[in-house]
Amino acid sequence: MTLLRSLSFAVISGLIGLSASTDLIRTRRADYTATCQAIAAAVSSASKxxxxxxxxxxxxxxHWASSGSQTSACSFEPANAQDVGIALQLLGKDQTPFAVRSGGHSPNSGFSSTPGVQIALFSFSEVVYDANAQTATIGMGLIWDNVYSELDKYGVTVVGAKTTGVGVGGTVLGGGYTYLSNQYGLSVDNVVSLELVMPNGTVASITSSSNPDLFYGLRGGFNNFGIVTTVTMKTYTQSQVWGGRISYAAAQWDVVNTAIANFVSAVTDPKACVYSTTDYASGVVAIMTILFYDAPTYPNGIFNELLAIPHVDEDISTRAYSNLIQTLPANASSGLRAMFHWVPIEQFTSSMLQMVKNQTLFYGKELSQSSGVLISYDLIPFLPSLYSHSNTPSAFPSSRDAGQGYSFIEVYYGWTDPNDDNVMLQLGAESAAYMKQFAVDAGQNVSNALIYPNCAPPGTALADMYGDAVSSLHSIRSAVDPGNVMGLTGGWRF
Structure with missing residues (x-):
């Protein structure tokens, strides 16, 4: 066979393969559309x-991040839990992939998006406060901004997310760190019950007494066990708070780091919190710090060192808790491809903060060689008692870590070109591994600390997030979903 004939044969074969692949995609899309039509015909008229x-x-x-988005065959907005159950049965029968969207804040591809049926929980949008029980029942279609604003009317709040634009679902099913966590723990620690639509279509209220295994697995185990439509959480009396955002130029970086190290070494008041983020974009560094105290005024001058540093912007006042959340918008970088990573820390020392500064500058320059737009290294200190606020075990945080609550560095990279996905993920993993090893070498006991699933990048091993609990979580999943219907959706799968 001549070279020309070989090339021609290769081209024709490639075209045949491409045609076959395209036909397969069309066939699958047609199959998915058939499932869409079956769902529309079977559910109530209130669902669409x-x-x-x-x-x-x-x-x-x-989705918040373009890397988290896909094009679905259709979207389904169920109006009630019963219709969710009907859809799950049809999806399982047809083996059609699907996704469940609450706030759509995961940047990981396929975690809440799909080429099949996109289930959006927007209709589950009520917040019902029970003053006698001191609980709030919250729909999974809400973002926390809505929840906090509604509960403001009653002078109470719940432990949700710390930034605006974040959905209820991923927070209460994955962990949930916020400014109130030193006092009350994580979101999962404050769950009283969950309305769960099981893969067989059954709707059940899951509590620690009615089904302790599922109650354990759902708090940290995401959507492995079915679709949660509402969650009931403990509420806490909430007065006005003091705090907000203060921003510094790069020239103040070292002074800010010193002030943060002094704060975390001296302040043990659980009502006080500092959250500092350093952004690097196009060679420009911006440092933004959220100061928080859970009262109308802060005591003992605990924030005076940070307030005294020359700054370029300030939005600090006594305000409603819901208003304070707005000072750190999560949507400012929406539309980029994105990744998160998570580095556990026992304490932010001066040397640790200097290392984070060096990482920001080094990887900021590395990313500028590609389509990297923005990176952030966020410093989030907590008290060691962080994981001690619940007597009921949860999938995350694992009971293995219960004796030691970790502070952490949250790593965020944002870029535009899908062709850069692999290199960005590699750089983020490289930086996170370096920072964790730096902490270990400095004598911090974090070598075996588990990674927060909501900030874990694609490909993270289940054992690195759930430790020895993986086998028991797999058993719980198998018992409630023997047909592996939930395996048709994305995310961390047991």
């Missing part, structure tokens, strides 16, 4: 199925 071209379809598929 939408297709490409409608504004609601666009909203249902929209």
């Amino acid at each position: 199925v939408y297709y490409s071209g409608s504004s609601q379809y666009t909203k249902d598929n929209e």
Whole structure:
């Protein structure tokens, strides 16, 4: 066979393969659309199925990070738990992939998006406060901004997310760190019950007494066991708080680091919190720190060192808790491809903070060689008692870590070109590994600390997030979902 004939044969073979692949995609899409139609025909008239071209379809598929988005065959907005159950049975029968979207804040591809049926929980949007029980029942279609604003009316709040734009679902099913966590623990520690639609369509209220295994697995185990439509959480009396955002130029970086190290070494008041983030974009460094005290005024001058540093911007006052959350918007970088990583820390020392500064500068320059737009290294200190606020074990945090609550560095990289996905993920993993080893070498006991699943990048091993609990979580999943219906959706799968 001549070279020309060989090339021609290769091209023709490639075209045949491409045609076959395209036909397969079309066949699968047709199959998925058939499932969409079956769901529309079977559910109540209050629930809706939408297709490409409608504004609601666009909203249902929209994600904070473009890396988390896919194009679904249709979107489904169930109006009640019973219709969720009908859809799950049809999805399982047809073996159609699906995704469940609450706030759509995961940057990981396929975690809350799909080429199949996109389930959007927007209709589950109520907040019902029970003053006698001191609880709030919250729909999974809400973002925390809505929840905090509604509970403001009653002078109470719940332990949710610390930034605006974040959905209820991923927080209460994955962990949930916030400014109130030193006092009350994580979101998962404050769950009283969950309405769960099981893979067989059954709707059940899951509590620590009614089903302790599922109650354990759902708090930290995400959507492995079915679809949660509402969650009931403990509420806490909430007065006005003091705090907000203060921003510094790069020239103040070392002074800010010193002030943060002094704060975390001296302040043990659980009502006080500092959250500092350093952004690097196009060679420009910006340092933003959130100061928080859970009262209208802060005592003993605990923030005076940070307040005294010359700064470029300040938005600090006595305000409603819901208003303070707005000072750190999560949507400022929406639309980028993104990754998170998470580095556990026992304490932010001066040397640790200097190391983070060096990492920011080094990887900021590395990312500028590609389509990297923005990186952030966020310093989030907590008290060691962080994981001691619940007597009921949860999938995350693992009971293995219960004796030691970790502070952490949250790593965020944002970029534009999908072709850079692998290199960005590699650089983020490289930086996170270096910082963790730096802490270990400095004598901090974090070598075996588990990674927060909501900030874990794609490909993270289950054992690195759940430790020895993986086998028991797999058993719980197998018992409630023997047909592995939830295996048709994305995320961390047991």
